[in-house]
Amino acid sequence: MVKELLAYVKPHRKVLVAGGLLGLVGSVAGLAMPLLAKYVVDAFGSGSSLAGPLAGLAVAVVVGAAVSAGGNYLMERTGEGIVLGARRRLVDRLLRLRVADVDRLKPGDLLSRVTGDTTLLRAVLTNGIVESIGAAFMLVGAIVMMAGMDAVLLLVTLLVVIVVGGLVGLIMPRIRRAQAEAQDAVGEMGAVLDRALQAYRTVKASGAEEREIGVVGAAAERARDRGLQVAWWTSLAGVATWAAVQIAFLAVLAVGGSRVASGALEISSLIAFLLYLFYLVPPIGQLVQGAVQLQQGLAAMKRIKEIEDLPAEPVAEPVSTDAEPVGVTFDDVVFRYGDDRPTVHDGVTFEVPPGGLTALVGPSGAGKSTVFALLERFYEHQGGTIRVGGRDIRDWPLAELRASLGYVEQDAPVLAGTLRENLLFAAPDVTEEELRRAIRRTRLDDLVARLPEGLDTAVGHRGVLLSGGERQRVAIARALLRRPRLLLLDEATSQLDAVNELRLREVIAEVATETTVLVIAHRLSTVTNADRIVVMESGGVRAVGTHDQLVGADELYRELAATQFLAG
Ligand SMILES: Nc1ncnc2c1ncn2[C@@H]1O[C@H](COP(=O)(O)OP(=O)(O)OP(=O)(O)O)[C@@H](O)[C@H]1O
Numbered sequence: 001m002v003k004e005l006l007a008y009v010k011p012h013r014k015v016l017v018a019g020g021l022l023g024l025v026g027s028v029a030g031l032a033m034p035l036l037a038k039y040v041v042d043a044f045g046s047g048s049s050l051a052g053p054l055a056g057l058a059v060a061v062v063v064g065a066a067v068s069a070g071g072n073y074l075m076e077r078t079g080e081g082i083v084l085g086a087r088r089r090l091v092d093r094l095l096r097l098r099v100a101d102v103d104r105l106k107p108g109d110l111l112s113r114v115t116g117d118t119t120l121l122r123a124v125l126t127n128g129i130v131e132s133i134g135a136a137f138m139l140v141g142a143i144v145m146m147a148g149m150d151a152v153l154l155l156v157t158l159l160v161v162i163v164v165g166g167l168v169g170l171i172m173p174r175i176r177r178a179q180a181e182a183q184d185a186v187g188e189m190g191a192v193l194d195r196a197l198q199a200y201r202t203v204k205a206s207g208a209e210e211r212e213i214g215v216v217g218a219a220a221e222r223a224r225d226r227g228l229q230v231a232w233w234t235s236l237a238g239v240a241t242w243a244a245v246q247i248a249f250l251a252v253l254a255v256g257g258s259r260v261a262s263g264a265l266e267i268s269s270l271i272a273f274l275l276y277l278f279y280l281v282p283p284i285g286q287l288v289q290g291a292v293q294l295q296q297g298l299a300a301m302k303r304i305k306e307i308e309d310l311p312a313e314p315v316a317e318p319v320s321t322d323a324e325p326v327g328v329t330f331d332d333v334v335f336r337y338g339d340d341r342p343t344v345h346d347g348v349t350f351e352v353p354p355g356g357l358t359a360l361v362g363p364s365g366a367g368k369s370t371v372f373a374l375l376e377r378f379y380e381h382q383g384g385t386i387r388v389g390g391r392d393i394r395d396w397p398l399a400e401l402r403a404s405l406g407y408v409e410q411d412a413p414v415l416a417g418t419l420r421e422n423l424l425f426a427a428p429d430v431t432e433e434e435l436r437r438a439i440r441r442t443r444l445d446d447l448v449a450r451l452p453e454g455l456d457t458a459v460g461h462r463g464v465l466l467s468g469g470e471r472q473r474v475a476i477a478r479a480l481l482r483r484p485r486l487l488l489l490d491e492a493t494s495q496l497d498a499v500n501e502l503r504l505r506e507v508i509a510e511v512a513t514e515t516t517v518l519v520i521a522h523r524l525s526t527v528t529n530a531d532r533i534v535v536m537e538s539g540g541v542r543a544v545g546t547h548d549q550l551v552g553a554d555e556l557y558r559e560l561a562a563t564q565f566l567a568g
Pocket residue numbers: 103337341344362363364365366367368369370371
């Protein structure tokens with residue numbers, strides 16, 4: 001894990017080393033000060049000139065301050081760079097995960113990993129590492145200087161330092177565990193908050209505000225409790241350090257005092273020794289702090305790695321899109337969403353030739369939407385073969401397969417942005433003429449004319465809210481602009497009004513003259529004119545035919561048609 005942490009630092013190592021060196025120079029300047037102070041005291045005693053020692057002291061102060069400030073800026077800059085790198089990597093992975101994996105993850109928790117956990121890396125990787133190295137240098141330096149003054153006093157000091165080191169070492173794993181729990185708790189809070197925000201209207205309509213506030217509040221309290229645990233252990237480490245220095249001070253004072261009295265030690269040496277002892281306080285504090293930050297960084301790293309270790313889809317390569325319509329075959333396809341989930345497709349077999357309109361119908365839960373998910377390879381089927389254009393979908397480069405398909409989800413979302421951005425989402429490079437044509441074909445001209453700023457009106461979240469029918473046609477236009485060889489249209493369950501429904505039928509019929517259209521129909525009225533209808537029931541295909549054939553031959557279809565007043 002530490003190795004992975006350091007991988008983030010690697011690209012910045014030069015600046016980091018420069019910053020560290022500046023810090024080191026600052027430390028040397030600081031380290032020289034007690035010695036210079038001793039010279040000043042000695043000069044007082046011997047009556048020699050104060051000018052030399054005082055000038056040295058002044059230079060050490062100025063150089064130390066300037067160099068520390070420069071080093072600090074470099075550190076902060078590197079820190080920002082490290083956070084940026086970590087975020088880029090994480091977001092890159094997040095958007096390339098497989099749908100099946102994303103299904104299990106909670107969006108709010110993912111968000112907290114990108115925003116919160118990456119921030120935690122900064123502290124450990126810059127200040128943490130560099131300050132710890134600087135502190136270790138100061139510590140060793142001070143100890144060397146102390147050794148030069150009096151070996152007995154050094155022994156007393158080291159004894160105390162070693163005991164404290166052991167204590168702090170025992171505390172660190174606890175800090176890491178508590179920190180990991182604290183970050184998980186923050187992620188959990190993000191997840192429940194996201195749930196409430198996603199279903200904002202439902203929360204209000206259900207009068208569930210109080211309850212949701214309570215749920216998020218409870219998650220926030222858990223995060224606080226874990227945070228307090230971290231604070232408790234960190235404080236304990238701090239107290240141990242502080243007590244150690246005090247004890248060492250008293251011990252050195254007692255032992256040193258008696259040695260001065262017996263004439264074994266000069267008073268100036270005792271003063272310098274005590275000064276060095278206090279010089280140990282910040283580096284020891286920094287080392288402890290660095291160790292605490294390392295625990296935080298390791299906990300954050302663990303959460304980031306959990307995402308980075310998930311398998312990703314291959315990076316999309318540029319594809320040339322052939323506009324010829326393609327057919328689809330499902331041959332004895334077997335699929336379930338997870339090993340512990342029920343079988344959704346239990347030998348699904350049907351064939352769709354290139355071009356024309358094919359409808360999938362059947363009761364809710366029959367596995368119709370799953371057909372589309374498998375065609376898009378959001379999930380991998382466990383058995384049988386799926387072919388698009390005669391080629392096994394497992395042999396298609398993923399980007400090319402998806403570029404050949406146009407997909408309109410059941411509840412096609414409108415992305416926050418302008419109407420134009422929404423339409424061009426899948427094909428940013430189409431010409432204005434193509435865009436206008438798609439708008440005409442999907443009967444969106446009225447909408448564009450009605451919007452205050454036409455195509456450049458903001459829609460969706462924080463913009464004009466579109467109706468269900470409009471959203472659906474925007475989604476179809478978006479899919480068509482990609483010039484798909486096969487259009488997958490999951491018709492919304494919500495009832496469209498008669499005008500919108502007629503428009504949708506016209507659009508589908510028109511598109512079906514140019515490309516293959518596979519539509520999941522919840523209203524049979526949209527598909528009575530389909531070239532073929534595939535009737536699905538509980539994970540299988542029970543009949544295929546035209547509307548007239550099926551009304552005559554298939555009981556389930558007749559029933560579906562009857563409930564929708566179409567049989568006659
Ligand atoms: N992402 C998923 N993870 C786990 N199970 C799922 C997932 N999506 C669908 N299912 C399950 O698979 C089964 C088939 O769902 P599917 O959406 O394919 O049916 P459908 O025929 O399209 O239904 P509807 O007409 O209601 O949209 C259902 O039992 C559903 O609960």
